[in-house]
Amino acid sequence: MGSKANEDIKKALDNNDPGLAASITTKYLEDTNNIQLNIAVTGESGSGKSTFVNAFRGIDNRDETAAPTDVVETTIESYPHPRYPNVILWDLPGIGTTKFPADQYLKRFGFEKLDFFIIVSAYRFRENDAKLAQEIKKMGKKFYFIRSKIDNNLRDAERSQRKYDEGETLQEIRENCIQGLEDQGVTSPQVFLVSHFHLHKYDFPTLEETIEREMPSLKRDVLNLDLPNVCRSVIHKKKEVFSSQIKYYALLSAFVAAVLIPGLSIAADAGILGWVLKTYFNGFGLDKKSMEKLSRHSTKPLGYLRVVMKCVFSGKNVTKALVVLLLRCLPLFGMWEAAEEGLGSIPTLGSIIAASLSFLTVYTFSSSALDSLSVDAEHVQIQALNIQSTR
Template sequence: AFMMEEYLMELYIIKYYIKKALEKNDTDSAALITQKYLGDINNISLNIAVTGESGVGKSTFVNAFRGIDNRDEGAAPTGVVETTMKPEPYPHPRHPNVTLWDLPGVGTTKFPADQYLKYVEFEKFDFFIIVSADRLSENDAKLAQEIKKIGRKFYFVRSKIDNNLSDAKRSQREYDEEKTLQEIRENCIQGLEKQGVASPQVFLVSSFHLHLYDFPALQDTMERELPSHKRDFLILVLPNICKSTIYKKKEVFRSRIKYYAILSAFVAAVPIPGLSIAADSSIVAKVLQDYLNGLGLDEKSLEKVSNATKRSLSDVRHSVYPTVLVAAEEGSRMLPVLKIPIAALLSFTSIYRVLTSTLESLSVDAENVLMEALDIK
């Protein structure tokens, strides 16, 4: 209830400023205010610290989480000689308010765990991910205890699980993947408990195959344990690795539709010809772009699918992506994505209906794209 009141208050203020701007016949700034408001919804930030000893796969994890390949532009440098020496921020390519911080391991800095936390400015992180590739180091366990002391959450990621499984496959006569995973998991937990970390949360991950093993469970846990205003935010930036992620994203987007519809209705109520149309189209266009980005249907993501599946981009677009008829092909007075003349989008109800049905079909497309992308792995 509180959220809603706060929200209406905000809308009231926006409406006031829009009116003011209009009285001065200043339609540009009215549009600007609307834009700014839409931007503000997304103005929460999330900072995730990734730490662990040298060479364990921190930078690779940072890249994978952001949906980019180690070889891509903007990737955190990885490999045998690229030791991370100071905290390095890596913003999410499509959600710049989400930053993964690639931290040097405690061992690399030579600080004891408590001084280390000061050195990396722990206050700015929402939570910590402690990565290890083999046995967890004494440093990692100490760090976990210090993080607990300052009241932050931490998760252990046991990386490079794909390597362990192929080793096991080679050496065990009766290879059982589930059993091997369980053994590694228990081994990690016991090791940590021995070093004084009570009931640690350990997730087995391969950064090259996020959809396998425990990464989906890590996502669920992070999401559950975040404060609620950040939860929706995290959901929207998670890599699209399973159907349930797409479903959750859809639900977050859906819960916001009414707000956008209210906002456009406000703008439409102001009797200046031209303005409501401009504002509506910018609201709807922005929201639709958010849907495409969030659901992995933007051009960049489709290119990735196309590269991975070795199918042409237009093939991918047309076979798995029927809703969106590509912005570029549309006339300028048509909204991209929908073949609907802008003038039809004036009321609360029509905005609401259009966004709801588009979101529905886009999430079906997103599932198709996901299936397509996972098939080949």
């Protein structure tokens, strides 16, 4: 998609049509940011699937938008991601709680729109789980087995075993699950041990990496942005996605600047960069609402988390006025203003100079902000989750 957009932009510029180039760039960014991702989560009542849906969306069970965890579900429910509404988690009833066999179950709930399946169990995976997996495989969809409530199992093992070893206990649980699924006819099942309340522990980071590796590239970017920040690698992947979009925001800025209408470029760039900063805040979970949720979940005071945020934008409401104020600190800003005011008399050369300066300003500003905010995101997660500062 990116290469097609690049070709269309080049063609528009070759035809001396910056307006069309700007329109193509805008549409590319809109399409990229609105790619649909549909994730199905299924399992028997009490398996913890609703809690998984909530944890994956970065909210706790008490949130007003949370999937209910105390009801017996017999119908499908959808739960959009709070920051990325184009990412939807579908909470499906376990096949054992319905009257439909595995093949009819998928048809009943419209499997065609679903990108992959998460099959959750709090104990051993049952025959129905295996049958469902086999039907999903026949239809060319990916599926992953989640063995939930691992923290409970580890506590029980620690209390009952004379020589408790966490690693050995986890491996035993994993091997038992795999063996049970293989006995039911599932070939090489992928089983991940997860604690919904401590996603940074156990196999959830490995689950993220596995799903990402097996997703188409465009869907992969969407997945990376909506994943909870449970480790540094997730934050780095989000940074890569954001970084790949910077040139398009800078190009959009350049096309506007080339018009050479005094004041238009600065106003447009303030709007573009305001949007970019808000996107970074949301993606890294550094917006006010996300920080408050993280504070509640980690039981760390909000002020304690904010103290490690060093970026000049951190902790502030992103407004056009703030963006313009920060832009004035850039060495290029004076040249940029002069270009808007004084280059109108030489249209062709003036447009090229103004567009170049505007491109460089937006690119430099966005790159610097992304570097700083990604570092803040790492520091906040280290403080909140007590994770190590190395990978």
